[in-house]
Amino acid sequence: xxxxxxxxxxxxxxxxxxxxxxxxxxxxxxxxxxxxxxxxxxxxxxxxxxxxxxxxxxxxxxxxxxxxxxxxxxxxxxxxxxxxxxxxxxxxxxxxxxxxxxxxxxxxxxxxxxxxxxxxxxxxxxxxxxxxxxxxxxxxxxxxxxxxxxxxxxxxxxxxxxxxxxxxxxxxxxxxxxxxxxxxxxxxxxxxxxxxxxxxxxxxxxxxxxxxxxxxxxxxxxxxxxxxxxxxxxxxxxxxxxxxxxxxxxxxxxxxxxxxxxxxxxxxxxxxxxxxxxxxxxxxxxxxxxxxxxxxxxxxxxxxxxxxxxxxxxxxxxxxxxxxxxxxxxxxxxxxxxxxxxxxxxxxxxxxxxxxxxxxxxxxxxxxxxxxxxxxxxxxxxxxxxxxxxxxxxxxxxxxxxxxxxxxxxxxxxxxxxxxxxxxxxxxxxxxxxxxxxxxxxxxxxxxxxxxxxxxxxxxxxxxxxxxxxxxxxxxxxxxxxxxxxxxxxxxx
Amino acid sequence: xxxxxxxxxxxxxxxxxxxxxxxxxxxxxxxxxxxxxxxxxxxxxxxxxxxxxxxxxxxxxxxxxxxxxxxxxxxxxxxxxxxxxxxxxxxxxxxxxxxxxxxxxxxxxxxxxxxxxxxxxxxxxxxxxxxxxxxxxxxxxxxxxxxxxxxxxxxxxxxxxxxxxxxxxxxxxxxxxxxxxxxxxxxxxxxxxxxxxxxxxxxxxxxxxxxxxxxxxxxxxxxxxxxxxxxxxxxxxxxxxxxxxxxxxxxxxxxxxxxxxxxxxxxxxxxxxxxxxxxxxxxxxxxxxxxxxxxxxxxxxxxxxxxxxxxxxxxxxxxxxxxxxxxxxxx
Numbered sequence: 001x002x003x004x005x006x007x008x009x010x011x012x013x014x015x016x017x018x019x020x021x022x023x024x025x026x027x028x029x030x031x032x033x034x035x036x037x038x039x040x041x042x043x044x045x046x047x048x049x050x051x052x053x054x055x056x057x058x059x060x061x062x063x064x065x066x067x068x069x070x071x072x073x074x075x076x077x078x079x080x081x082x083x084x085x086x087x088x089x090x091x092x093x094x095x096x097x098x099x100x101x102x103x104x105x106x107x108x109x110x111x112x113x114x115x116x117x118x119x120x121x122x123x124x125x126x127x128x129x130x131x132x133x134x135x136x137x138x139x140x141x142x143x144x145x146x147x148x149x150x151x152x153x154x155x156x157x158x159x160x161x162x163x164x165x166x167x168x169x170x171x172x173x174x175x176x177x178x179x180x181x182x183x184x185x186x187x188x189x190x191x192x193x194x195x196x197x198x199x200x201x202x203x204x205x206x207x208x209x210x211x212x213x214x215x216x217x218x219x220x221x222x223x224x225x226x227x228x229x230x231x232x233x234x235x236x237x238x239x240x241x242x243x244x245x246x247x248x249x250x251x252x253x254x255x256x257x258x259x260x261x262x263x264x265x266x267x268x269x270x271x272x273x274x275x276x277x278x279x280x281x282x283x284x285x286x287x288x289x290x291x292x293x294x295x296x297x298x299x300x301x302x303x304x305x306x307x308x309x310x311x312x313x314x315x316x317x318x319x320x321x322x323x324x325x326x327x328x329x330x331x332x333x334x335x336x337x338x339x340x341x342x343x344x345x346x347x348x349x350x351x352x353x354x355x356x357x358x359x360x361x362x363x364x365x366x367x368x369x370x371x372x373x374x375x376x377x378x379x380x381x382x383x384x385x386x387x388x389x390x391x392x393x394x395x396x397x398x399x400x401x402x403x404x405x406x407x408x409x410x411x412x413x414x415x416x417x418x419x420x421x422x423x424x425x426x427x428x429x430x431x432x433x434x435x436x437x438x439x440x441x442x443x444x445x446x447x448x449x450x451x452x453x454x455x456x457x458x459x460x461x462x463x464x465x466x467x468x469x470x471x472x473x474x475x476x477x478x479x480x481x482x483x484x485x486x487x488x489x490x491x492x493x
Numbered sequence: 494x495x496x497x498x499x500x501x502x503x504x505x506x507x508x509x510x511x512x513x514x515x516x517x518x519x520x521x522x523x524x525x526x527x528x529x530x531x532x533x534x535x536x537x538x539x540x541x542x543x544x545x546x547x548x549x550x551x552x553x554x555x556x557x558x559x560x561x562x563x564x565x566x567x568x569x570x571x572x573x574x575x576x577x578x579x580x581x582x583x584x585x586x587x588x589x590x591x592x593x594x595x596x597x598x599x600x601x602x603x604x605x606x607x608x609x610x611x612x613x614x615x616x617x618x619x620x621x622x623x624x625x626x627x628x629x630x631x632x633x634x635x636x637x638x639x640x641x642x643x644x645x646x647x648x649x650x651x652x653x654x655x656x657x658x659x660x661x662x663x664x665x666x667x668x669x670x671x672x673x674x675x676x677x678x679x680x681x682x683x684x685x686x687x688x689x690x691x692x693x694x695x696x697x698x699x700x701x702x703x704x705x706x707x708x709x710x711x712x713x714x715x716x717x718x719x720x721x722x723x724x725x726x727x728x729x730x731x732x733x734x735x736x737x738x739x740x741x742x743x744x745x746x747x748x749x750x751x752x753x754x755x756x757x758x759x760x761x762x763x764x765x766x767x768x769x770x771x772x773x774x775x776x777x778x779x780x781x782x783x784x785x786x787x788x789x790x791x792x793x794x795x796x797x798x799x800x801x802x803x804x805x806x807x808x809x810x811x812x813x814x815x816x817x818x819x820x821x822x823x824x
Contacts, residue, residue, distance in 0.1 A: 298712060319715035328713060336713045339706040350703065351714035359696045 004043055004053035006036075013039040015208045016053070021153075021201075023058075026175060026185045028195040028216070030228055031205035032425040033397030034383050037188045038079075040205070041155045044186075045077040046070035057153075071098075076151030078142040078159060086131035090141060093130045098149050116147050120174045134285050136167040143174070154178070157188045161423055163451060166283060166490075172198045190425050192221045193454075206230055229427055245274035248445035249295075249414055254304030256290045258469075264290040266469040267304070272414075272445040274309075277436060279460030280449045281485050286466040288449040289331065292416045295447075296328050297321045308414050322351060325413025325444075329404050329420045333396075337403045340392040344384060344402065347391050348373035352410055372409060379405035380431045396423045404432045408439050415439060415446040421455065433459040453489070457482060465489045501814060505807035509800070518796050527801070530790020531783040536671035537790075542678055543744055545782030547572070547756040549681040550736035552763030552774045552781075553688055554603075554729045558621075559764055560692060561725030562705035567610055567625025568733040569757025570632035571603035573748075575734025576741045577636045578602035580748040581644065583657045583741065591661040596738045603734015604727045606632060611726030615719040621726070629757075637750045644748070653749030663743040677743035682775065684732065689771035701725055733757065759785075762805055766812050781805065 001019040005012070014036045021027045029037050042048040044055065046064030055062050057073060064070040067077070084093050095109050110126055117124050122140045125132075133141060139159055146154050156175075160168040175185055176198060187199060195202050196216060204211040204227045211227055249272040258264030265287045272278045280288055293299045295306055297318035306313040308324055316324070328351070330336035338347050349358040349369050357368035373387050380401035384394055391399060404420050415436060421429035436446050436459075450456050456463055462479040465472045465488035478484040510520040531541045551568050558565035579599035583591045606628060613619035637652070646655040667674045692698035703711040704721045711718055736756065741748060763781050767773035788801035 296713070297715075317715070317717065318712070319717070322715040330710075330713050335707070335709045337710060339703060339710055341706060346699075349699065350710065353696050353699050353703075353714065362696050363694050364696060364699055 001040070001044060002054050002056070004040060004050045004055075006039055006043060006048060006050050013208050014043070014050070017205065017208070017210045019044075019203055019210070020213070021184060021186060023184050024179060024182050025200040026179050026187055026198055028187045028189060028199040028202040029205065030189060030192070030195060030202060030224065031211075032228060033401075033423070033428055034207075034395060035205040035228075035425075036208040037205055038157055038395065041077060041157060041186065041188060044070075045075055045155060047077075071149050071151065074150065074152035075155070076146035076149055076153070077155035077157065078139070078146065079157050084130045084133070084138050084141060086129065088130055089127050090124050090130050090133070091126040093141060094126075094145055094148055113144070113148070116144055120144065120147070120177070121170065122174070136163045136171075136284060139163060139167075139171070143171075147178075151183075153184045153186065155186045155188070158190065158423060159187070160189070160191060160194065161419075163284070167451075168194075190423075190429075191452075192224055195224065196221055204228055225426060228425070245276065245443070245445075247271050248274040248276075248309055249447070250305075250307045251295075252305045254291075254294060254306065255302045256287075256294045256299055257302055258290060263302075264469050265294065265301075268469075268471040270464060270471055270473070272447060274443050274445050275440050276462065277440055277446040277448060277460045279456035279463040280447060280466055280471075281453050281456055281463055282449075282451075282466035282489050284451055286489075287469040287471075288418070288466055290469075291466070291471075292328065292331075292418060292447070292449070295321075295414070295416060296326055319354065323355065325411070327351070327407040327410075327412040327415050329407045329415070329417040331418035331449075333399050333403050333422075338391045338399060341390050343390055344377060344382075344387045344394075345370055345373045347402070348376050348387075348406060350406075352406070355410055376402060376405040376409055379408070380428060380435065397425070397428060400424055401428060401432070404435065408435050411442065412439055412444050415444055417446060417448045419450050420448060421450075429455070453482065453485065457485075501807075501811050505804075505811070509804065509807075512800065512803070513796070516796065518794075523791060523794075523796055523800075526790050526794050526796075527784070527787035529787075530793075531787035534671075537786065539671060539673045541779075541782045541786040542674060544785045545778050546675070546677050546681055546743065547736050547740050547753075548759055548763055548781045548785075549678070549774060549778035550684060550739060551733055551756050551760035552767065552778045553681070553684055553771065554732035554736060555757075555760045555764035556767060556771060556774050557688060557701075557732065558725055558729035560705050560769070561701045561721060562708065563614065563621050563722065563725055563729070565607070565610075565625055565726065565729045565733075566622050566761065567607060567628050567757070568729070568736070568760050569753060569755065570625065570629035571606045571730045571733030572737035572740075572757045573636050573753055574606040574632050574737065575599035575603040576737030576745075576752055577639060577644070577748050578734070579738035579741050580654050580657065583661045584655060586661075587658055588660050592663060592742055595661070595742055596735060599734045599738025599741075600731040601734070603737065604731040607726045607730025607733070611723040611730075614726065615722040636748070636752070640748060640750050646747075651749060654747045656746045657741065661742070662746060663739065675743040677739045680739060681778075684735070685771050685774055692771060736760075762809055765809050766805075768812065768816055780808070 004014050004017045006014040017036065017040055019040065031037050039048065043050045046067045046069055062073060091110055091113055094113055113126055122144065159171060163171060179185055189195060199216050201213065201215055202224065203213045206228065252269050254265055254268045255263055256265040268291065282288060290299065294301050297316060311324060313321060334340065339350065352358050357365055357372065359365065370387065377384060377387065382398045382401040384398065400423050407415060417436065420432050420436065424432060440446055448456065448460055457480055463485050465485050467489060472488040474481065474484045474488060513520045513523050531537055551572055554568045555565055576599065579595040582598045583595040586594055610621050610624040610628060613624050614621045640652050640654055644654045646653055663675055663677050665673055666676050666679065692702060700716045701721055703714060703716055704718050708718050759781055763774060763777045767777040784801040784804060788798040791800065792798045
């Protein structure tokens with residue numbers, strides 16, 4: 001790709017960017033949110049048209065009018081937001097749009113699917129609905145979709161953002177294998193360890209410009225980090241003294257039914273002190289989601305008690321709990337955190353709509369709401385084109401900044417943060433966790449779920465692990481011991 | 494984008510002109526007849542406004558349900574139930590009291606007719622389109638039975654109720670026939686303004702629209718989506734009932750078999766054309782009123798009235814193309 005330039009209105013997303021990717025191997029593209037990584041990839045994939053610049057594939061100039069043409073040329077992309085249709089089976093999703101004929105040959109398709117999955121070391125129940133897939137499963141299915149279409153150049157946008165460490169390393173094993181087989185993989189990521197361990201070359205973007213391209217063997221993590229942010233990073237202020245605050249959140253013997261009728265939480269007990277950030281480690285689907293939903297009042301527990309600052313939550317609606325100071329940074333910001341077609345202004349009040357200053361009596365105070373929206377957008381420097389534009393006009397990372405800042409804006413008492421730094425770059429991650437720490441310094445308690453154990457170890461005061469619906473606390477003195485937590489995550493003591 | 498709209502409009506006009514030519518009518522004469530028949534004289538304008546009134550109020554009923562994410566096809570049924578209940582009261586209680594009670598009872602009847610659909614949607618997730626269509630049929634045949642039997646005017650050949658006393662009817666704001674305007678239209682405008690303000694200014698209105706736009710996010714925001722769904726259905730039904738009651742008290746004076754020529758269904762088009770803004774229901778219903786009244790004039794000229802429905806269909810399509818465009822990421 002040579003001299004790619006793309007503008008959205010007055011915003012220049014890409015400014016004459018070059019990208020050379022050698023055949024075979026894994027090429028990383030790194031940069032902050034809004035650096036232009038995803039835009040560049042979408043140009044390559046034919047989903048966007050560049051204003052200027054040219055594209056060459058195997059030495060021949062090409063022009064992709066649409067992603068269909070890109071696929072035909074062997075270029076495929078897995079985006080941050082999966083294109084899986086929940087109501088179809090895994091197999092139907094796999095072959096959708098590339099059925100290979102007018103008449104379906106399900107048997108042959110299933111055989112070929114199984115062969116592909118085997119080659120990658122994946123396991124699928126092909127006839128079950130895609131809605132039953134975990135995020136990791138969905139990610140794997142997306143990769144298989146590219147292989148099904150015989151893509152030679154595969155673009156992966158933040159593939160590990162939703163994966164547990166074990167799933168992520170399994171994914172990279174398969175990617176390494178694909179690369180060894182001659183596939184070309186372009187990896188968009190925020191996680192530098194992934195770049196250093198698995199990639200051959202790396203291109204750094206900043207502010208829509210190509211800053212540098214390096215062989216991974218010739219660089220270091222700190223050099224990359226500096227190139228990405230364009231200056232030295234502040235050292236995180238993690239090790240701090242938490243005062244012996246009183247118990248804020250107390251959960252005893254909590255059981256919750258899961259979506260399939262079995263117990264998703266099995267008699268959980270945990271307490272969090274005011275001022276404390278408790279990290280919950282564990283692979284996806286261990287019951288973290290149900291725990292958050294039970295605390296927020298979205299599901300009714302079958303058993304057990306939840307109290308916050310001595311107030312019993314039994315019988316309190318979700319709205320009552322918000323009034324008590326419970327705030328959620330939801331797992332899936334698109335579905336759970338925002339209304340995409342609403343303006344930033346309107347979204348600023350979502351979840352806080354009954355609280356002052358957003359509401360005055362039963363009426364909306366739009367002046368106050370506008371002022372708050374401004375504050376929320378400024379807090380973690382959300383890049384936007386105007387508070388009156390729809391939420392859908394923001395990139396994923398900027399939406400996350402907005403949603404995180406909103407949860408922190410009205411003196412929360414209990415913060416339930418599900419991957420609060422999802423899709424954020426290093427600086428954004430640090431800002432959000434600093435924000436959570438600031439709220440805790442004011443007396444809040446925080447529960448943080450992440451599938452990135454290193455992130456939790458770095459950012460939280462104390463860690464527990466969840467496995468199979470149980471919550472496991474490490475022994476005294478081991479609450480930040482990587483190995484001890486790692487063992488608990490897989491259910492071993 | 495703009496080219497696509499222009500292409501659509503041109504295409505729609507070409508198809509219409511073609512259809513008229515095939516029917517051996519001059520398109521220009523047809524348009525003249527339509528405009529003359531709906532806006533060409535004081536009497537025509539009065540007739541257009543009369544047609545507009547039920548379309549406006551019923552359109553608002555569909556509109557408020559749409560804002561909550563509900564497709565209330567049952568406004569037709571709610572409208573005729575409101576009309577019949579209102580007639581029942583207005584025949585028994587005279588004067589202004591009877592009129593006001595009639596309107597209120599009409600709203601209650603409409604709301605009650607929407608209640609089963611609301612309950613089934615909110616608590617059993619049964620689709621409101623199915624349930625309201627079924628309730629429409631029940632309402633249609635139930636009211637037909639009522640005006641053939643217990644509520645029938647025994648002195649008349651018609652399957653209709655007796656006529657409501659003039660003192661109980663809604664007053665004219667201007668009454669020099671053929672130029673007439675009933676205060677029912679003003680009531681409709683007031684309801685539109687009230688709904689627009691309610692949606693924009695109140696927390697409840699905000700929550701209703703959140704449920705309509707993203708029910709999952711609404712749940713996370715502490716909103717009881719079940720309660721909001723039920724309430725929205727009841728309010729929609731009440732406004733639908735009001736449309737029927739107003740039609741009785743302002744214009745018809747009685748209820749009869751075949752009372753509504755499909756106002757509740759035309760209201761779907763009105764609300765879809767209006768989109769997200771309650772004020773837009775005003776011009777949308779006026780447009781439907783013009784085409785409805787003008788269509789009658791066309792019919793006199795031998796052009797099928799259905800041609801105006803074709804125009805409306807194209808208009809709704811064009812509005813949809815303009816509205817549902819992709820949002821580009823800017824940051």
